[in-house]
Amino acid sequence: MSRLKLAICVLDDIQPLRRVGSMANDALVLLFMIAIVLVVMAVTLIGGFYLVKYLVERTFNS
Incomplete structure (x- = not known):
């Protein structure tokens, strides 16, 4: 259970960086x-x- 919680925290931390x-x-x-x-x-x-x-120039010189 703690591993899943850690993975969710890591994903939450990565998301704002990607948005910035x-x-x-x-x-x-x-x-x-x-x-x-x-x-x-x-x-x-x-x-x-x-x-x-x-x-x-071309107009007035001719």
């Missing part, structure tokens, strides 16, 4: 997703700026 690990993992995934979105936005803005600059 899962939350940390979710936070990490969210952080990476935000970072990817920010990089894509920055590349798009810089690319758009250079595209507009190129088109303006």
Whole structure:
């Protein structure tokens, strides 16, 4: 009986750790997703700026 009680206590101790690990993992995934979105936005803005600059130069130089 005591062995079963010990196993239940050990399982109860492990469960919150797994939940914290899962939350940390979710936070990490969210952080990476935000970072990817920010990089894509920055590349798009810089690319758009250079595209507009190129088109303006081409339009007014011809």
